[in-house]
Amino acid sequence: MSVLVTGAAGFIGSHLVDRLLDAGKTVIGIDNLVSGREDNLQLALQSGRFELVRADLADINELTTVLGDVARGVQFEAVWHFAANSDIPSGTAEASIDLRNTFLTTVNILELARRWDIKSLSFASTSAIYGVMPGQIHEDQGPLFPISNYGAMKLASEAAISAALERFLDRVAIFRFPNVVGSRCTHGIIYDLFKKLQFGPKYLEVLGDGTQRKPYLHVTELLDALFHVWTNAPERLAFYNIGPLDQGATVSAIAQQALRAAGSSLSIRYTGGDRGWLGDVPRVEYSIEKLRSLGWIPRLGSMQAIEKACREMAEESGF
Ligand SMILES: NC(=O)c1ccc[n+]([C@@H]2O[C@H](COP(=O)([O-])OP(=O)(O)OC[C@H]3O[C@@H](n4cnc5c(N)ncnc54)[C@H](O)[C@@H]3O)[C@@H](O)[C@H]2O)c1
Numbered sequence: 639m640s641v642l643v644t645g646a647a648g649f650i651g652s653h654l655v656d657r658l659l660d661a662g663k664t665v666i667g668i669d670n671l672v673s674g675r676e677d678n679l680q681l682a683l684q685s686g687r688f689e690l691v692r693a694d695l696a697d698i699n700e701l702t703t704v705l706g707d708v709a710r711g712v713q714f715e716a717v718w719h720f721a722a723n724s725d726i727p728s729g730t731a732e733a734s735i736d737l738r739n740t741f742l743t744t745v746n747i748l749e750l751a752r753r754w755d756i757k758s759l760s761f762a763s764t765s766a767i768y769g770v771m772p773g774q775i776h777e778d779q780g781p782l783f784p785i786s787n788y789g790a791m792k793l794a795s796e797a798a799i800s801a802a803l804e805r806f807l808d809r810v811a812i813f814r815f816p817n818v819v820g821s822r823c824t825h826g827i828i829y830d831l832f833k834k835l836q837f838g839p840k841y842l843e844v845l846g847d848g849t850q851r852k853p854y855l856h857v858t859e860l861l862d863a864l865f866h867v868w869t870n871a872p873e874r875l876a877f878y879n880i881g882p883l884d885q886g887a888t889v890s891a892i893a894q895q896a897l898r899a900a901g902s903s904l905s906i907r908y909t910g911g912d913r914g915w916l917g918d919v920p921r922v923e924y925s926i927e928k929l930r931s932l933g934w935i936p937r938l939g940s941m942q943a944i945e946k947a948c949r950e951m952a953e954e955s956g957f
Contacts, residue, residue, distance in 0.1 A: 640664040642714045642756065644695055644747055645721030646682075647674030649823045650762065650857060654718060655682045657861050663687070666709055668701070670694045672739065673724055678822045695721050695743035701750060709754075716758035719747050722792070724825045726766070729787045730917040740791035741798075748802045757808040759799065760868060765816040765853075765879070765922055767793040774925040777814070777879055786917030796877075803875055811868055812877040816922055819947035820857030821954060827889065827914075828947050831896040832955045841907045842897060845914035848890030848906070852922045853881040856943035859936050866934040878932070881924040887940040889914070892948075895941075899948035900957040 641658050645651035646667025651674065658665050664687045667679070671692065682688040693704040723729050723739035744761070751759060766789030767782055768775050784790045796812055803810050823829045834842060855863075863880045871878070893906050913920040926936075938946065 639715040640666055640709075640712050642717040643667045644717070644719045644743065645669060645674065645762075646690060647671055647676055647678050648720065648724070649674075649678070649820075649825070650818060650860065651720040652678035652682070652822055653820070653857050653861055654720060654864070655679065655688060657865065659685050659687055665689075666691060666705075666712065668693055668695060668705060669721065673824045675822075675824070695746055696738040698746045698749060701746055702753070705750070714754065714756045716760065717747060717751055717756050718760045719744060720762045722762065723788060726786050726788045726917055727915040729791075730915070733787050736787040736791040740788060741794050744795035744798055748798060751802070752806045757806075758810070759802075759807055760811045760864070761795065761799055761813065763796055763812050763814045763877075764789065764792050765814055765881070765924060766919065767796065767814065770919055774923045775879065776925045777877055777928055785919065788917070800875065808874070810875050811871060812875070813864055813867065813880055814877065815855060815860060815880040816853045816924060818855050818857050818860050819943055821947075821950040823947070823951070827892055828896060828944070828951050831893060832900065832951045832957075835896070835900050835902060835904075835957070836955055839904065842893060842902075842904045844889060844893045844906050844908050846889055846908065846918075846920070847910055847912060848888060848893065848908050850889045850913060850918070850920040851886045852919075852940075853884065853886040853924050854940040854943045854947075855880065855882055855936065856938050856946055859938055859943070863929065863934050863936070867929070867932065870932055878929050879924055879926050880929060881926050882936050882938065882940045882943065883926065884939045885923050887944050891941065892944050895944055895948050896951075899945075899952040900955075
């Protein structure tokens with residue numbers, strides 16, 4: 639039995655592949671490398687138990703043909719669906735991006751699961767499905783009104799997965815997490831800041847007014863939480879918020895930490911406004927009470943996760 643991972647060459651997907659291989663699994667990954675990098679899979683490709691299939695998940699014919707060739711005779715115990723558009727501003731500017739890469743990828747992977755009799759599915763959802771909510775966000779809050787196309791297509795994906803559970807899946811785990819940081823990242827605030835610093839700017843430009851505050855989780859802890867839920871959640875449809883215990887780190891604290899990690903004394907200039915981009919949720923207060931009651935608690939706070947990720951990013955970017 640093998641495990642199928644979509645978005646395998648991405649930031650989180652590649653760490654997930656490594657963990658599954660560490661656990662002794664045989665893994666087939668799918669990615670069209672729209673944002674992921676084959677470099678992220680160096681370790682996996684040397685393992686002898688991993689294969690990367692380059693295919694567009696938004697195209698069901700391409701998906702079944704290309705994957706069908708590689709996976710002939712293989713039985714899958716589960717699919718971990720982590721492919722999506724991860725550039726939220728681009729999806730806000732052009733709605734078809736999230737329609738294809740965030741929603742259609744889900745619809746098609748469900749169709750593949752139906753045809754190939756794959757009974758278990760894990761899904762990378764997001765805090766963006768909740769939109770702007772007052773107070774701490776719990777899993778059972780609603781009605782849900784996302785403010786980005788990305789959040790909307792993730793929420794629609796959750797709905798499609800729920801309908802598939804009624805028809806042919808046996809078990810589903812939906813993970814709703816906010817910002818994840820760490821090595822191999824392909825986007826996000828730390829990635830953006832280091833990219834800017836690599837160009838040797840006169841000052842560091844930071845989006846918004848610096849007061850945006852969100853929870854951050856290091857990718858190693860995210861993976862711990864995913865496997866904890868996967869192994870221990872008793873529900874047939876498990877859906878859990880995953881995040882740190884605190885209420886987050888501010889953008890200005892992150893920018894200062896990035897400068898420290900890069901050994902830079904540049905000044906910071908803010909572009910202004912209470913949010914980084916259209917569709918950005920400037921403040922997120924996240925409840926992980928449900929996850930805690932399942933017995934998992936993160937060790938790192940948001941700022942510790944940021945510090946660790948900045949050290950990793952500084953090394954990866956040659957500072
Ligand atoms: N990083 C975060 O902070 C965060 C937070 C919440 C949820 N998520 C979710 O976690 C998952 C992984 O995110 P990530 O941060 O690793 O992003 P990522 O961009 O690094 O990974 C996504 C991967 O999906 C692939 N992909 C996209 N569209 C595809 C398509 N049509 N066909 C095949 N492959 C396709 C990309 O090439 C990429 O490798 C995503 O579903 C994302 O929405 C991420």
